[in-house]
Amino acid sequence: MYDRILLPTDGGAPAEQALENALDLAEQYDAELHLLNVVDTTVFAGEVETGPVVEQFEQTGTTTVETLVEAVRERGHDRVVGDVVHGRPHTGILSYVEKNDIDLIVMGTRGRTGLDRYLLGSVTEKVVRLSDVPVLTVRHKSE
Template identity: 40%
Template sequence: MYDRILVATDGSENAGRATRHALELARQHDAELHALYVIETRTGYDNAIVDPEVVRQNLREEGEAALSAIEASPDAEVSVTTVIREGVPHDELLTYAEEQKVDLVVVGAKGRSAFKTILLGSTTEALLRADTVPVLVIHGETGD
């Protein structure tokens, strides 16, 4: 049923839950697992206080740490391809899914957004609206 599964991560707890689901699905289906971290480029850091290159480097380091955690997970009984891209998260996820012929995208319902009252994060909602690849949305545990 699934030959290639893509999990989106931003290092958040919800992404961690999505990753555990993706790892288990990949194991059950003997599927390739791809993990993608997208450095958001829409955020403006054009003031004299914050250097955009420092922000980009910090985000890259966060992405490397999040992807390394997936590779090192004790649940990782499958091989994992990890990728960092820069751009608009949902666009990069959809492009990658198309390029790699992904059968399923697994995402957390919400990422690191400060808007805890939103049911779905903007990236997750955009993936669902695109309707080009099946998307499995993993919601947080009770109390999130």
């Protein structure tokens, strides 16, 4: 049913909780698990020198993905791919899905409502609305 499962991650707790679900499904279906970090380069003004900042974000994303890839392999699932791309988070995710023939997206969500969600937006919500493949959302359980 699922050959390639994508978990977009920013290294936060919601993505960490979603990883458990993604890994369970990958093991159940013997699917390749893709771990993706999108470096949001659209938040910077056009005239500002962003090279060092973007490099830092990319390094943080790379470290996050490499750490998760290693954790997945330690759990015995060798079919894992890690990647870091640039762009708007939701468009980066959807583009990755198309380019890599992803069958399922598993995403964490903070469960924001009201004004917080309106002001901050929701990458997960945008992906759910625009994705051509199924999206499993995992709500973050705060301590």
